[in-house]
Amino acid sequence: MIKKIGCIEIPVSDMKRSVAFYEELLGLKKSYEHPVWTSFDIEGTMFALAVSGTKEGEKGELCKSCSPCLLRLSGKLKDIPTVVSVIYLAVENLDETYRELKNKGVQFIAGPKTQGWGGKTAVMLDPDKNIIVLTQYE
Secondary structure (H helix, E strand, O other): OOOOOOEEEEEOOOHHHHHHHHHHHOOOEEEEEEOOEEEEEEOOEEEEEEOOOOOOOOOOOOOOOOHHHHHHHHOOOOOOOOOOOEEEEEOOOHHHHHHHHHHOOOEEEEEEEEOOOOOEEEEEEOOOOOEEEEEEOO
């Protein structure tokens, strides 16, 4: 049945700003770029940014090529609220990664903390206030 995650997509309001955040600050490798869709390869899993009409962007761009966007255009999903996504990214050394990103100006809402399940997490925000949980598994 389900074999793996094919892609994780999050909505963004400003593609250039978001691509800069994920590519330059977080060091992700871009695999495809389009004005309304940019994807990155994270160890074989596609992670994508999409100007999909769920974030209030200045230009009000809307992708018309995928099912969710077409449904929004048709009015069938007009009541979907602006969403906030949560992404968990695994890191080898959380304290080091936290310091490095904090020094680059990344906004954190929670610093490194040991969790009850044994790992450590720190929580940051991307430019659209999507939540990114940096996770060090023990």
